[in-house]
Amino acid sequence: MQIDKLRLQNFRNYEDETFCFHPLCNVIYGDNAQGKTNLLEAIAYLSCGRSPRARSEKELLRFEGDGAKVSGSIGSRQREFQVEIGFGRAMRRKISINKVPAKKTSELAAVLSTVYFCPDDLMLIREGAAARRRFLDEALRQLLPRYEEALLEYNRLYEHKTRILRDSEEKPSLLQLLPEFNEGMARAGALLIHYRARYCEKLATFAAQVHSECSGGKEALSVCYETVSTVDPFASPQEIYLHLIEHQRSHEKAELASRLCLSGPHKDDLVISINGSLAKSFGSQGQTRTAALALKLAEREIMGETIGEMPVLLLDDVLSELDPRRQEFVLSRIGGGQVFITCCEDDRLGTMLTGKVFHISNGHSLSR
Numbered sequence: 001m002q003i004d005k006l007r008l009q010n011f012r013n014y015e016d017e018t019f020c021f022h023p024l025c026n027v028i029y030g031d032n033a034q035g036k037t038n039l040l041e042a043i044a045y046l047s048c049g050r051s052p053r054a055r056s057e058k059e060l061l062r063f064e065g066d067g068a069k070v071s072g073s074i075g076s077r078q079r080e081f082q083v084e085i086g087f088g089r090a091m092r093r094k095i096s097i098n099k100v101p102a103k104k105t106s107e108l109a110a111v112l113s114t115v116y117f118c119p120d121d122l123m124l125i126r127e128g129a130a131a132r133r134r135f136l137d138e139a140l141r142q143l144l145p146r147y148e149e150a151l152l153e154y155n156r157l158y159e160h161k162t163r164i165l166r167d168s169e170e171k172p173s174l175l176q177l178l179p180e181f182n183e184g185m186a187r188a189g190a191l192l193i194h195y196r197a198r199y200c201e202k203l204a205t206f207a208a209q210v211h212s213e214c215s216g217g218k219e220a221l222s223v224c225y226e227t228v229s230t231v232d233p234f235a236s237p238q239e240i241y242l243h244l245i246e247h248q249r250s251h252e253k254a255e256l257a258s259r260l261c262l263s264g265p266h267k268d269d270l271v272i273s274i275n276g277s278l279a280k281s282f283g284s285q286g287q288t289r290t291a292a293l294a295l296k297l298a299e300r301e302i303m304g305e306t307i308g309e310m311p312v313l314l315l316d317d318v319l320s321e322l323d324p325r326r327q328e329f330v331l332s333r334i335g336g337g338q339v340f341i342t343c344c345e346d347d348r349l350g351t352m353l354t355g356k357v358f359h360i361s362n363g364h365s366l367s368r
């Protein structure tokens with residue numbers, strides 16, 4: 001799949017700019033604070049209706065604008081799609097695909113899939129479990145609308161249950177609601193665990209392959225999914241549901257005593273080791289970066305295999321953080337689909353890769 005054309009109106013620092021992209025490689029270069037990341041963000045936004053970095057949609061609206069629009073021509077599944085997302089200060093977001101209003105945000109993912117990689121992701125291994133859960137969730141919600149639904153439901157119930165536990169000291173009657181929340185969380189949680197376990201199995205295989213190549217065959221990467229201790233993540237969702245109910249029961253007293261939600265997949269993690277040692281604690285800077293890169297490139301391959309087309313790869317300023325050997329490796333690995341790479345210095349990459357170079361300056365594109 002590829003994005004052929006993109007128009008940004010009042011999006012971040014772009015007032016009204018149209019881009020015609022190359023089907024393979026697009027190098028986006030320019031000084032700091034000119035709009036390179038904003039451009040990649042717009043493409044990611046078009047693929048899922050969420051920005052990988054903004055907390056609220058309002059941040060995406062140009063300071064001086066009232067309404068913004070991101071529109072793209074996308075070639076996927078051997079067809080051409082016109083996708084549009086409009087939003088504004090005083091208007092609800094509107095999504096349309098080929099001029100037909102979309103009922104659900106997840107319809108976007110069926111047209112365009114992206115894998116976004118930024119320097120923060122290089123810290124994926126070193127950070128807390130929340131970062132790795134976010135990585136899993138982002139990958140899975142693009143692949144499976146059902147996963148996204150279960151995740152939203154789970155998070156909604158989790159937050160509500162946390163509030164009930166917290167407020168129950170003053171209002172003990174709230175505790176009567178708990179069984180209903182536990183039931184819902186076990187249902188949605190069972191689906192999350194079921195999908196995460198299967199995804200991690202594939203991730204482990206692909207990422208180990210990439211990591212091994214990147215380290216010249218010297219390092220073995222292992223990725224292991226860790227969830228609620230008494231759950232067999234490879235059982236059926238119905239069985240996982242029963243395991244979760246059981247786990248909730250055994251933690252009932254502890255939850256009431258601590259007023260915290262202690263049971264469920266909201267604490268899941270990926271245990272990542274390099275040559276048998278825990279990467280988070282013992283990995284070197286370069287090793288943990290390579291492992292993070294391997295996870296992201298594996299995400300792209302799994303997505304490509306699942307949907308039958310390579311997703312669009314968005315690499316934001318990651319090369320400058322890698323040593324020359326790894327840079328070379330990344331560049332040799334990114335073929336086979338459309339890629340966007342941002343960089344600062346000059347258009348050096350443009351001469352190394354086949355494609356088009358865009359010079360971004362103050363929200364304008366000076367393409368050649």
Ligand SMILES: Nc1ncnc2c1ncn2[C@@H]1O[C@H](COP(=O)(O)OP(=O)(O)OP(=O)(O)O)[C@@H](O)[C@H]1O
Pocket residue numbers: 011012013014030031032033034035036037038039058059060061062063064317344
């Ligand atoms: N909603 C907005 N409206 C107008 N301008 C915005 C908005 N959000 C961000 N900007 C501006 O966009 C610029 C940053 O753009 P971006 O993050 O894309 O930079 P960049 O080219 O990736 O730079 P760097 O090389 O430092 O990463 C900043 O000048 C910022 O003020």
Ligand SMILES: [Mg+2]
Pocket residue numbers: 036037038316317
């Ligand atoms: Mg940037």
